[in-house]
Amino acid sequence: MNNYIRLYQEKLQLYEEQLMEDLAELVAIRSVRDEETKKPGAPFGNEIREIFDRMTAISERDDFKSTNFDGYAMHVEHGDCNEIIGILAHLDIVPEGEKKDWLFDPFTLTRHGDYLYGRGVNDDKAPALAAYYALKILRDLDFKFDRKVRIILGGAEETTWECMDHYFKHNAQPMMAFSPDGDFPIVHGEKGVLQGTFFQKIEPSADAYPHHLIEIESEKQRGYICERLRVVFESSYPMELKDLLEGAEETVIAGSYIIAFYKGDKALSRNPHKGENALFRFAKDLMAIENANGSLLKLKKLLIKYFCNDIHGENLGLFLEDKDMGITTFSIPYLLYQNKKLEIGFDYRYPKGQESKVAKRNLENFCEKNNLNFTIYKEFGLLYIHRESQLIQTLQQAYQNITGNTPECITKGGISYSRALQNCVAFGPTFPGDIPNTHKPNERIKLQTLYKAVMIYCETIRLLATKS
Incomplete structure (x- = not known):
């Protein structure tokens, strides 16, 4: 197992500069839903369509197959197998609020000390790229997959979730999935919600x-x-x-x-x-x-x-x-x-x-x-995936292999994107003690949190996509 970790680390070090460049390009796009500019192919407005196009260009540069579903959602995939492993993230963001409340321009990726700052840097652009680079690392290390891996990217997570309704009219549900849009260790339960x-x-x-x-x-x-x-x-x-x-x-x-x-x-x-x-x-x-x-x-x-x-x-x-x-x-x-x-x-x-x-x-x-x-x-109906399930057992193994710690399963009252899928849980990127300022001024992610998340996702994808 140490050999795998060493290989992941070497590839991640090789890709660090490119990862930062890609993240800067995504953060620079103010991908807030805009009803005034919506049109066919851009149901959530021009900016969200622009960030889908940017992500498509990144995947094409890296020779991945990607598909855009009418501007509602897109996916990047690797493998030709029938069974599908899903990774669900989103590229839309909440508005930045008052810019005077920010230390730095919210749409310029800024490194300050141990942190990266920018709107969407924690929710959910850096986590989406963490999963993407994990898949890229495994592909470039020539790991053999027994299951197809799809990174599914939505455009309306912060608003109506209709991106997923549209996406699953055209695609089958993955057999197992995780969403890098929550917390580590593993959020295996989310309460039902009635707001009225x-x-x-x-x-x-x-x-x-x-x-x-x-x-x-x-x-x-x-x-x-x-x-x-x-x-x-x-x-x-x-x-x-x-x-x-x-x-x-x-x-x-x-x-x-x-x-x-x-x-x-x-x-x-x-x-x-x-x-x-x-x-x-x-x-x-x-x-x-x-x-x-x-x-x-x-x-x-x-x-x-x-x-x-x-x-x-x-x-x-x-x-x-x-x-x-x-x-x-x-x-x-x-x-x-x-x-x-x-x-x-x-x-x-x-x-x-x-x-x-x-x-x-x-x-x-x-x-x-x-x-x-x-x-x-x-x-929202409640989400609960049993600890004994194959999905949870695999996530626990991957987390322990990378960190050396046995992960706890936790439940929350919050609403994560995981509920859009039938067999999915929130899995990172935030670690206990992190203060990401999600949806607030000065949204940020710790560099070591981002890099550790890439490593964990490498191991998670490897285990989920391998039947043995």
Whole structure:
């Protein structure tokens, strides 16, 4: 086995400069989905079509066979066997945000210390090239494959995933696959996801109660728990109400109106336990308001009975625990009350043992009891590949052969590209302790992480593509 590792290392050292040049060319393309420039052959816009063409040119330079599927996706392949091993990556990126927040130009590959910086350098352009160069190294070392290897590259992973719907209308599913779009060691389980919205029309009360709810604003987003709330009250006794709003970061009195600002601690919606929802601070203050009716009373009852401090969905009958995948999470990413309409976003993630149809039935029951409606914004079935499967056993062997460490299998609440395939798991490139700033300013990848990932992928492809 040491001979294999030595061969990989020698070839990687030979290709390092070319790998950096190819990565610089890919990073330079702002491959963000652009509806304004979409057209036949470029369904996600000109920039994503351009990066597919660039990757095609790289593969043609290296004498690989590549095929573009109408600008939705492409693949690079090696071998003529019937059985297929897949490697699923993507070439589209999220927008860079404010350039002033970056240390370097996000579309110029920059080496600084031990890191490479640039938008997409970790998600997912460098990992895609790591897999590509692993295949190139094995091909150039003349390894004999018993299975065809396909590097499948999508163009809409960051948006709709319709790239994979189109791709698999034209291609068979691989028998086994991995996606270099996650973490090491092996992410063999990802929770099911239901993201949606509760909504209700609430007429304000005409009764002579002293405090009335006028408006609630928060950022309408899905990826994080509710971090900020702006709540507007009208009150006959504004100073009295202000004293009750102890959880507010700031309160402003303007005549009979009180504007209260609530701030939580930011956390991903899939990890609500890692932060504090601003809604919980607001709900705690509502408990202290006794003279309430109409919209204020309805919201008070709803938040306190069902949502306040419940991050597992117990109050909605959604709680479940699995010995392999852990427990459910339930978070509120935003809360709105405007123009007599209440809107509450939710993000529910569940392990095996739960079924989507059962969870939806519980949501329906909850809505019927409380005169609410709900819609599902996004839904993903859970992913779970058993540790004893051939895929997991092979990935473990490859990881151990290169690193000398026995890899653990982990499960997460996140959504990786692996779910687009039937027998696929996320496998690298990020190692524990890495801080890649994915989707944030100063996205980066450690050079040693990238090179080690190439080595691991060399060994992984060799083992997966060899029947013995």
